[in-house]
Amino acid sequence: MELIDLTLIWIFIIGFGVFMYVFMDGFDLGVGILFPFASNDDQRDVMMNSVAPVWDGNETWLILGGAGLLAAFPLIYAVFLPALYIGVFLMLAGLIFRGVAFEFRFKAEPHKRRRWDIAFFGGSLVAAFAQGAVVGAYIQGFEVEGFSYVGGAFDWLTPFTVMTGLGLVAGYALLGATWLIMKTEGDLQTLAYRIAGRMVLTVLGVFLLVSLWTAVAYPHILERWLEHAALLWIFPTLALLAGLWLWRGLGRRAEGTPFIATLALFLLAYLGLLISMWPYAVPPHHTFWDAASSPDAQLFTLIGLLFVIPIILAYTAWTYWVFRGKVRIGEGYH
Template sequence: MEPYFDLVPIWAGIIGFGVIMYVLMDGFDLGQGILFPFAPDEQARDVMMNSVAPVWDGNETWLVLGGAGLLAAFPLVYTVLLPALYLGVFLLLAGLIFRGVAFEFRFKARTSRYLWNWAFAGGSTLAAFAQGAVVGAYIQGFETEHFRYVGGALDWLTPFVVVTGLGMVVGYALLGSTWLIMKSEDYIQAWAYKITPYLLAVLFAIFLIVSIWTPLTDEYVRARWFDSLSFIWLIPLGALLCGVLLLRALKLKQEGMPFVATMGIFIFAYFGLLVSKLPYIVPPNYTLWDAASANESQLFLLIGLLFVIPFVLMYTAWTYWVFRGKVKAGVGYH
């Protein structure tokens, strides 16, 4: 019997919301780690870590929520993606573990603090690159037969995936630098202002490379974007406008707008990715409906999740409200 309601689009919206919330929330604290080796001095590194210490673990709630929801609603994604991306997922988790452990040990260490600095920087960079690599692997698609992955363990590791991985590293660094503009003062803030335009330039250069490369290698994407001009061309224009707003905010020495504009760039890039590939969730063969679990399972889990999400939003908003304002040198997480 056909279900009364098609829950697949609802679940796709929930998973999509969880993913972009994770990227925006955890992106800027991974960005602090990426920028860590280039900070002016150890006091600047203290401020960078203190600016995200109260919120970083809560930010990862969105990763858990999105991952658990994806397993429940679209189990085929795990059936294909995990065998295809074992190494990439392992690197992602290893990076997040190193980053998390560094938070706890760095401020307690004395002679070995430099090691935890590298653990924080290396873990953050590794996790960011792995996330970008997963995005690149999703764009280029997977070799499947009968709902199973039949490719090799390293088939995903292509030059295109390396470029998307580097793009995510640079993008998170940009989120981190604009977050630091908003949360720091004096010479640390001046350093963040200085590096942000260069990060923006590199990010847009990578965007341009990926935007040209993808339709040249994927007929479906090429048809989606070029067969007929439509409103989807407003998406790259929106990202470009956010870049202009970011540069203007930097010129005017605004503190909050650079971070907001950078989030806008990520949101438009995310919409561009979705428009390019949907309804395929395991490209190039399987759509959202092919990958979906039984309607009864989706309904049961949806009821619980609709209670969880508002609470996650509320405690996230409360945390950011409590720890609002500038982070001062010598005060913070110890």
Template sequence: MDLTVIWAGIIGFAVFAYVVMDGFDLGIGILFPRFAVGEERDQAMNSIAPVWDGNETWLVLGGGGLFAAFPLAYAVILPATYPLIIAMLLGLVFRGVAFEFRWRDPRHRAFWDRAFFAGSLVAALAQGMVLGAMLQGIEVADRAYAGSWWDWLTPYTLLTGLGTVAGYALLGSTWLIWKTEGSCQQRARRLALIAAVTTLVLMGAVSLANLALDPDYRTRWLALPDLALAAPVPVLTAILAGVLLGDLARRQREARPFFLSLGLFLAGTLGIGITIWPYAVPDALTIWDTAAPERSQVFMLVGVALTLPLILAYTAWAYWIFRGKVGTHGYH
């Protein structure tokens, strides 16, 4: 355990927090066309209205932390995924603009609803493909990106992109089960079961593809002593999946499916960590190869120690204040 490992943990936590918090926002956008125009769509929008923009704080912390603590990793990963990063940011912009303008421009609400869906879908797909581009490996020469503009576009990255879209749809639908009522909740239950099955199938497909992708990945998952560390993750995933599918099939629970979905994402995150550790750029640069000087890490750690509790506090406060059910006109 050293400063570099601590910073890897901070950035990993920030990325995970962004994925699960902004993930259900994007998931609602992905599912938006499946909800009826009017009350159902208004309920879905109102359920995330108080928190969606604050959730993106974690994206800033994760990206900024990567730039500050692991500048070489930032300098390699971004050029390798520029088209995806641009697409993601444009998607988030369209999603945010559409969110606000659908209320202020009712004459063109149908257009803004489509923009909300498209922006959410593009952002989610791009995020999953960035993950796939990292896992499949980035060509590095002389500590710089040495690949082409299109290296990120492969069947594997499309698979991880679709898996992320399905996972976000699962988070969004289970969030709506918890936060809405009436026809919106019933529709969310039906969509959640479809999203859960799709997510689990794609998680399994990505896991199998990883074993064929890199011999080191197979070693970390199938050979001792690494197998002893890795084995609990698929077991945990199977347990969470079984309970989640049971809850969605029985249609009795409201809050628990959402937290079980978060558990699936946590298991997936742990699996990714086991797969690539200790590399920041798999099979090319370790976290220590890409880390900033120790003094810089110490200086930034002081700042994070002051700001991270504040971020956690105001995030928790916002979710506590808006902890009830949402109706057509907001929380009640």
């Protein structure tokens, strides 16, 4: 009998990596989604400069999560990639377009910047929607025989996954708006307050709609909620309190509170999702232990990762410290 459950350790590592990606890349995707709302090029310059020093480092967590999944849970790759190939392709294409826009927008002549503005907005929008649709596909489950996916290429695209995709777009827009509240001032900050105020109600409404839809469409999840009602009711209650905290922070024109409260909303939604789907890695049949690689493979990869994660955390913290403070017109990435 093993004294240490390596699979459980890997579940925590992958879960942490995914949340760090959603949190850290979420706000810069949100800034891209809000790009069309800027009234002039100066505001767009400031918006892009607010995330330019950190966006590529934020995506390190996506690489970490993807590589960790392949090493520790190969069955997830074997099912998810065939099932979600088009959705994953759209996400990566969106990230590529916005990455290119970062590099070329400031170097383009003023009259040619429009195309890179569109690339930055479109790439952010597509990547955010694809990520939300993938989450919805995970909730609705996969058609699997044995350890192979046997469904169609577009089974992931349903009204439910469209809703979760649009919901994550709204969530990222809220996260981006609260980030801009912290990092900007003047007219752009005022715009961010206004957008954040509208997005709070939208995001809370989407949370409620997705929860009701899930309960009606997927009885096995509803059964789990009813079995652990006392535990799962904690998350909606805390989410409501976080929403009120966020709303109050916006009303008081606080700068840091709205961003922290939005992160709390995301964390509660994420934990609620994990508990609702536990212990299934490939719902509705295969658990994380079914999907895990051999203990030797898990241990070998884990040893290397234990060195890598502290380094990532250290340079991420250092980057945010160096680029702390407000971003102003004429300052930033060129």
